[in-house]
Amino acid sequence: MQESLLHRRIDLHTHSTCSDGMLTPTELLTKAKEQNIEVFSLTDHDTLTGLQEAQTAADKLGIKLVPGVELSVQWSGIPLHMVVLGFDKENDVLTSIVEKNQETRLERAKRIAQLLVKQGLPDLYEKAVLEAGPSQIGRPHFARVMVREGLVKDENKAFDQYLGNKRLGKLRDVWPTLEEVVPDLAKTSCDLVMAHPKRYPLTLTKLRRLMTLFSELGGNAMEVSSGNENPQSVRLLETISRDLGLSVSVGSDFHGPYGPWCEVGKFTSIQEASLNPLWHKWL
Missing domain, CATH: 3.20.20.140 (Metal-dependent hydrolases)
Structure with missing residues (x-):
């Protein structure tokens, strides 16, 4: 058994x-x-x-x-x-897919920054890159920057108000x-x-x-x-x-x-x- x-x-x-x-x-x-x-x-x-x-x-x-x-x-x-x-x-x-997705993540991060600017926020791309450091950049890094910059109360609010799929719908086709x-x-x-x-x-x-x-x-x-x-x-x-x-x-x-x-x-x-x-x- x-x-x-x-x-x-x-x-x-x-x-x-x-x-x-x-x-x-x-x-x-x-x-x-x-x-x-x-x-x-x-x-x-x-x-x-x-x-x-x-x-x-x-x-x-x-x-x-x-x-x-x-x-x-x-x-x-x-x-x-x-x-x-x-x-x-x-x-x-697998290695090839991972490498392509990493390139896509950088391009996606630039698009996230552009979409946030259209929502009335400052350009947060460079700060999000610094926040990510050696990590793979993603929406959580933008959320952390937004909290630190005083733009939102917490990371949940960042997603609810700015980073959710409904807000960033144009990112759905990148993968x-x-x-x-x-x-x-x-x-x-x-x-x-x-x-x-x-x-x-x-x-x-x-x-x-x-x-x-x-x-x-x-x-x-x-x-x-x-x-x-x-x-x-x-x-x-x-x-x-x-x-x-x-x-x-x-x-x-x-x-x-x-x-x-x-x-x-x-x-x-x-x-x-x-x-x-x-x-x-x-x-």
């Missing part, structure tokens, strides 16, 4: 300072050790730069590290996130499509996971359509639980994964220690016995 998640601590979705997280890879692995995590993945947005540091820390702490990255993609103009797990260092297909990246990646030695499917603005019909296409293109897993997910949503995603024969993944989507649910290894429980857990291969 395969060992249950109840006996093995798993987290296959986390972020460090190499993208938009608050802890370095080493600090993140130390936190994982404190939470008794046994199988862990660092999945920073569109970058692989933290993996070597994470591997060194994991080796010292006795944690199984699964190489990971969270790629920005789109479907029918809707921005999505796809977690790629368990790839080889020599995966040239590669699923059709462009999934088939080629599926031919390499890695697992392709649709991240937190219930967070996208999709009806149930469109969600099923998305996951059916994802499976047909070569995607093989769904993240059925991510952080403080509504249990009903988790049950729905479990059903879709079973219907499509997809493996399941789980993760905290940890970015930083702010809030009662924001902890490494913490996410809504799943009905593991009826599913095909992706992590069993790494136990």
